[in-house]
Amino acid sequence: MDLSFFTTLQAGWLNAWIPSFGMVLIQFIYMAIFREGGRRAVDTSWYTAKDKLNGLVSTVLQILLLILSIFVPLKFGTMWFIIGLVIFILSLAAFIAAFHSYAAAPANKPIKNGIYRWSRNPMYFFFFAGMLGACIASASLWMLIVLIPFIAATHFIILGEERYCTETYGKEYLEYKTQTPRYFLFF
Numbered sequence: 001m002d003l004s005f006f007t008t009l010q011a012g013w014l015n016a017w018i019p020s021f022g023m024v025l026i027q028f029i030y031m032a033i034f035r036e037g038g039r040r041a042v043d044t045s046w047y048t049a050k051d052k053l054n055g056l057v058s059t060v061l062q063i064l065l066l067i068l069s070i071f072v073p074l075k076f077g078t079m080w081f082i083i084g085l086v087i088f089i090l091s092l093a094a095f096i097a098a099f100h101s102y103a104a105a106p107a108n109k110p111i112k113n114g115i116y117r118w119s120r121n122p123m124y125f126f127f128f129a130g131m132l133g134a135c136i137a138s139a140s141l142w143m144l145i146v147l148i149p150f151i152a153a154t155h156f157i158i159l160g161e162e163r164y165c166t167e168t169y170g171k172e173y174l175e176y177k178t179q180t181p182r183y184f185l186f187f
Contacts, residue, residue, distance in 0.1 A: 009071040009142065016143060019088045019134040020069035023127055026096055034103035041102065051160040058157055061150035065131065065143060072140045084137025091130035098122035110165060110173045112180070119184040120177065121158050128154075158182070 031038030047055060075081045094115060101114030102123065115122045128151050135143040162182075165173045 009068075010073060011071050012073055014074055014076070016069040016072040016074055016134045016138040016140065017066070018074070019092075019137065020066055020131060022092065023095065023130045024066065026092070026099065030096075030099040030103055036107065037103035037105075040107055046164045047160065051157065054153055054156040054160065058150060058153040061146060061153055065146045065150055068143055068146055069134060069138075072138045072143055074137050075139045078139065080139040081137045084133045084135070084139075086133075087136060088130050088133030091126045091133055094122065095126035095130055098126055110169045110176050112176055117180065120162070120180050120182050122184065124154060124158060125183045 031041065044051070044055060075084075097115045098119075101116050102111055105111040105113060105116075119125055128147070131143075131147055131150075135147055162177070166177070
């Protein structure tokens with residue numbers, strides 16, 4: 001049985017932490033440049049107890065994924081690396097576009113401009129896709145094993161955010177919700 005997907009964990013300078021932390025760095029850069037949008041993005045004052053638990057689980061899994069990425073070598077010179085790199089670069093570009101649309105949107109309205117025309121949650125979707133690109137570029141089942149429950153836990157945060165947006169923006173958000181998929185294009 002081929003266990004090459006269970007990469008030997010080894011800290012290194014050219015490991016999956018480069019794309020993984022790159023995705024996180026974009027968030028901090030945008031939050032520093034667009035302070036109001038950054039405050040809005042991290043506001044959890046509306047969280048219910050269930051949302052807080054989902055947020056905690058998602059955060060712990062994201063931190064675990066980032067720590068794990070330090071120990072997972074990228075598979076340079078393989079088709080895995082090339083495919084993962086392409087997915088990562090496309091995801092990173094869309095992730096940046098999502099942050100830009102978010103930061104440029106007025107605070108008192110649902111965000112419907114830019115890439116938000118095709119997805120109600122493009123920041124989440126493209127963060128997940130970028131992390132999947134890092135998993136593929138490293139051909140690592142270790143990272144995938146953590147990424148899948150991270151996506152699932154974050155999905156429950158998204159459901160809470162959609163509840164909050166419905167309560168906050170009412171009919172305007174409900175109309176947007178019926179016209180725009182939750183994640184991207186088709187679902």
